[in-house]
Structure formats: C-alpha cells, structure tokens
Amino acid sequence: MGADRSHEGRNMQGENSDDRKSARSVWGRNTDPALDPSEDPRSRGELGKAQRAMLGLGVATGRNTNSFDPRSTLVRPMMRVRLGDPKAAVFGRRLHHDDVVIVPEFLCAKDDWTLYYKLLEEMREAQAQRVPNAEWISWHEGAHLISKGPCGETFDAIQKRVGDYFGLRPENRGTRFNWYKDASDWKPHHHDSAAFNAARARNQNCTVGISLGSTRELAFLDAKDNTRRIYFPQDNGMLFYFGRDVNINWQHGVNYVPESEQDGKGRISIILWGFAEDVLDEPGSPPMLTDATRPVYDVHASSRSRVRRDSERGARSKHGGA
Numbered sequence: 001m002g003a004d005r006s007h008e009g010r011n012m013q014g015e016n017s018d019d020r021k022s023a024r025s026v027w028g029r030n031t032d033p034a035l036d037p038s039e040d041p042r043s044r045g046e047l048g049k050a051q052r053a054m055l056g057l058g059v060a061t062g063r064n065t066n067s068f069d070p071r072s073t074l075v076r077p078m079m080r081v082r083l084g085d086p087k088a089a090v091f092g093r094r095l096h097h098d099d100v101v102i103v104p105e106f107l108c109a110k111d112d113w114t115l116y117y118k119l120l121e122e123m124r125e126a127q128a129q130r131v132p133n134a135e136w137i138s139w140h141e142g143a144h145l146i147s148k149g150p151c152g153e154t155f156d157a158i159q160k161r162v163g164d165y166f167g168l169r170p171e172n173r174g175t176r177f178n179w180y181k182d183a184s185d186w187k188p189h190h191h192d193s194a195a196f197n198a199a200r201a202r203n204q205n206c207t208v209g210i211s212l213g214s215t216r217e218l219a220f221l222d223a224k225d226n227t228r229r230i231y232f233p234q235d236n237g238m239l240f241y242f243g244r245d246v247n248i249n250w251q252h253g254v255n256y257v258p259e260s261e262q263d264g265k266g267r268i269s270i271i272l273w274g275f276a277e278d279v280l281d282e283p284g285s286p287p288m289l290t291d292a293t294r295p296v297y298d299v300h301a302s303s304r305s306r307v308r309r310d311s312e313r314g315a316r317s318k319h320g321g322a
C-alpha cells in the first residue's frame with residue numbers, strides 16, 4: 001500500500017518541517033539502553049503511520065488496520081487473561097476487574113492425582129464423624145454434588161494458600177466444594193451472586209477456583225449475547241481467578257462432556273469468593289445486575305420475592321455462590 005503523505009511537511013504545531021527531524025528526539029525514548037539504537041531501521045528514513053500517530057502527526061487507518069494510533073489499544077477488554085507464577089506465594093501484580101488469572105500447576109503437577117483422592121478421603125472421614133454439613137448433596141438441580149461443610153487439613157491448607165495468593169481479606173472468604181463425580185456431571189451457566197446481590201458485592205469482588213482431577217472446560221457465556229462463548233481448560237492442580245466485572249459481563253459454568261468422551265473420572269473444584277484489595281477501578285465498569293437487567297430463569301419465583309431472597313441471603317451469610 002502506498003504511504004499516506006497527507007501529514008508530511010507539518011510538525012505537531014502544523015508548521016512546515018521534516019517529520020523525520022522532529023521525530024528523532026521523541027522516537028525510541030524508552031528503549032533498552034543496553035541495545036544499539038542503530039539496529040532499529042525505524043530511526044532512519046520515512047516515518048510509518050504508527051510512528052506519525054504516536055508523535056501526534058496524524059492518525060490513520062489502513063485497509064486491514066483499525067487504527068495506527070497506539071493509544072487506540074488502551075481500551076478495557078471484556079476479559080484480560082493473565083498468567084500467575086505457581087512457585088510464588090503471591091500474585092504480586094495489581095489486578096483489574098476484567099482480569100482472568102490462570103496459574104497452571106499451582107497446587108501439583110498436572111498428572112499427579114494424589115490431592116484429588118486425598119481430599120475425597122478427608123471428606124469421607126468427616127462424613128463418617130458426622131461433621132455438620134459435610135455430607136454430599138445434589139446441587140444445581142442434580143447437575144453435580146457439593147458439600148456445604150467441607151473440612152480437613154488439605155482443604156484448609158488449599159483455601160489458605162489460594163486466599164493468600166490474592167491477599168483476600170480473611171474475614172470475607174466464602175467457599176464451596178464442588179464434586180463432579182464423573183464426566184457426566186457439569187455446571188449450568190450462572191453469575192456468582194455478587195453480580196446482583198449488593199450485600200455480597202460489598203465483601204466479594206472476585207472468584208477463585210482450584211481444579212483437581214479430570215480436565216474440564218470452564219465456559220464463559222457473554223451475558224448479553226449467548227452466541228459469544230469462551231472456553232478455558234481446567235487442568236489438575238490449576239488455579240483460575242476472575243474479577244468482579246467478568247462475573248457481571250459473563251455467566252460461567254462447566255461444560256458437559258459428550259457421552260463418547262466420558263471416561264468415568266471426576267473433578268473437584270474448590271471455590272473461594274473474596275475481596276481482593278487495591279483492584280484498579282477504571283471508568284466503564286458495568287453496573288451490577290438488577291432484576292430488570294438479569295435474565296430470570298426461575299419460573300417459580302416472582303421477581304419481587306426473589307429480590308427479597310437475594311438481599312436476605314446477602315445479609316445473613318458472608319458466603320458467595322451462584
């Protein structure tokens with residue numbers, strides 16, 4: 001494509017000058033001093049559209065380019081995927097409300113199922129000792145199992161490590177123990193309740209999940225357009241975090257596995273809802289969902305009784321959930 005010459009011969013004040021000369025002092029200011037600047041050919045010759053846009057000498061599009069203005073990319077995404085270091089004690093970087101953080105092998109090697117079976121063993125012991133609420137119950141209309149009172153050394157240690165990794169306030173940590181007993185269990189799409197429950201939202205601005213056992217897909221479904229879906233694999237030992245606005249903009253769930261691919265193996269997810277400090281507040285966050293903006297699927301509840309139920313739940317319990 002031929003060069004766009006419309007801005008040549010003007011400097012930032014619109015005066016006549018050679019762009020290349022006025023650019024020299026600005027271009028490449030922040031490059032690594034350990035590098036030889038002459039190895040970058042852009043320090044010579046004609047300025048490209050991206051260079052000119054950077055210097056305020058005009059912003060151009062191209063036939064296959066949305067914008068050559070580098071600042072046009074500084075826009076909030078609907079989801080920003082970040083990677084954490086499994087060897088670190090803390091994530092250690094500032095979080096955004098759009099963040100999804102993935103930490104593969106956070107708890108164990110991908111092919112080591114020791115923790116999966118150990119957690120199940122601890123749950124069996126708790127159930128045998130009749131620890132209150134430790135029993136398995138059917139959840140999400142029979143889609144999978146949960147325990148409302150999970151306990152055990154391993155469970156406690158996992159919760160602590162996960163909460164500390166993101167610096168979640170200890171007093172606000174809510175938890176859930178999901179068991180997808182085999183590959184036929186799944187989880188329907190939903191928002192965690194902090195998306196629509198103001199009392200919860202005061203104490204919870206993120207969801208963190210730990211996966212153990214079979215790899216399953218965590219599916220995100222655009223809350224405004226269910227043709228838009230993003231699927232993340234959840235491997236054994238992996239940690240997965242998502243921020244407040246991800247929970248509002250998307251529903252999430254665990255995809256069903258086609259019958260031909262079911263292998264009998266299960267998965268545990270330990271979920272922690274909590275409040276991460278110092279998350280970057282940026283303009284353009286979505287409002288919390290209200291009864292008007294949130295799709296109503298419960299044909300048995302009037303919207304009024306459900307609003308009341310939600311706020312009561314939030315006031316009574318610090319735990320999160322769907």
Ligand SMILES: O=C(O)CCC(=O)C(=O)O
Nearest residue numbers: 176178209254269271322
């Ligand atoms: O199992 C998972 O990874 C998702 C769990 C979840 O969405 C929930 O417990 O609300």
